Amino acid sequence: MTPPPTRSGPGAAGKRRPRSYAAAKIRTAVLTQFGHVREAAGTLTPEQLSGPTRLGDWTVRELLAHVSTALGAVERALALPEPAKAEVAALDWPFGTAANAEGIADRGRALADGAPDIAALLARTEERFTEILETTADARPLAVGAGAMSLADYLVTRTVELVVHTDDLNDAVPGLDVPFDRQALAACTRLLADALAVKAPGASTEVRIPPFAVVQCVEGPRHTRGTPPNVVETDPLTWIRLATGRTRWERAVDDAAVRASGERADLGALLPLMA
Incomplete structure (x- = not known):
């Protein structure tokens, strides 16, 4: 790739x-x-x-x-x-x-x-x-x-x-x-989401990629119940493009392809994940 x-x-x-x-x-x-x-x-x-x-x-x-x-x-x-x-x-x-x-x-x-x-x-x-x-x-x-x-x-x-x-x-x-x-898209999404959790271990930020994956990552206070204070949500293809460098974080946020809330929800410094 x-x-x-x-x-x-x-x-x-x-x-x-x-x-x-x-x-x-x-x-x-x-x-x-x-x-x-x-x-x-x-x-x-x-x-x-x-x-x-x-x-x-x-x-x-x-x-x-x-x-x-x-x-x-x-x-x-x-x-x-x-x-x-x-x-x-x-x-x-x-x-x-x-x-x-x-x-x-x-x-x-x-x-x-x-x-x-x-x-x-x-x-x-x-x-x-x-x-x-x-x-x-x-x-x-x-x-x-x-x-x-x-x-x-x-x-x-x-x-x-x-x-x-x-x-x-x-x-x-x-x-x-x-x-x-659908199964190929799901596996691809999940593998790259899990790779993010490996690269940035932690539980302060929840990354949601419906309908296929939810992972927690980034060091900081651990969330235990209720709505997480730091949430990132996007669709599978946008996530895959971010993880592989086809789309930049700032552009995806500006285009509303990514919704990010919370002080630890900026993943720009962690992406892309692979080359």
């Missing part, structure tokens, strides 16, 4: 108990969201594919190639020696993406250059990925950038890649309106 430059975050999810995800639902969500992107790619004209995106100098074609690599990473990991056990969870992943951003971007560009038919590339990736899911157990450890992670946890991170880049694609091609799978 390669959004605009961001401040680095802690890579210490161990201080927070990881949220559990239903593995079967996550598998379905990843396949469904990827399928939405693949279908949309088949409708794009050469002019649209060569158009710009909000990701620096990436074209739409390169963005779609990167989406392919997001699932292709599972196949690449399976080709490596199997780690003895999974040592990190999905919640560790957001804090390690910046270190791998350059290599990921180069891989996506090379794949785009070698794939004249981007829709066919996505179709092949989907076919191989489906076969992998049919033959690989959820608990199988994978050697990935964040460390040794189970397939089940790694697939949760794929919901972030797919949802974020679906939003990038919709931004780049007005009127395309690729849909978001």
Whole structure:
């Protein structure tokens, strides 16, 4: 994932108990969201594919190639020696993406250059990925950038890649309106909300992202009952854009996409969370 430059975050999810995800639902969500992107790619004209995106100098074609690599990473990991056990969870992943951003971007560009038919590339990736899911157990450890992670946890991170880049694609091609799978959107929202709670541990501020997530964060007096003194509320896509640097905090507040009340409700210094 390669959004605009961001401040680095802690890579210490161990201080927070990881949220559990239903593995079967996550598998379905990843396949469904990827399928939405693949279908949309088949409708794009050469002019649209060569158009710009909000990701620096990436074209739409390169963005779609990167989406392919997001699932292709599972196949690449399976080709490596199997780690003895999974040592990190999905919640560790957001804090390690910046270190791998350059290599990921180069891989996506090379794949785009070698794939004249981007829709066919996505179709092949989907076919191989489906076969992998049919033959690989959820608990199988994978050697990935964040460390040794189970397939089940790694697939949760794929919901972030797919949802974020679906939003990038919709931004780049007005009127395309690729849909978001509800389960993929929920998992992406929750993982990034939990990452905020890891980065800013505490219980003085309540962050609400209905209908998917509520987390407490930021050091200060602990709230125990009644209306919290510090509340932030926004919708899932706005939250995802804030967490990944697509939208700045000040702009979201000015546009009323975020409602923030209380002296500890300004999250601007904590965002974005990942690169």
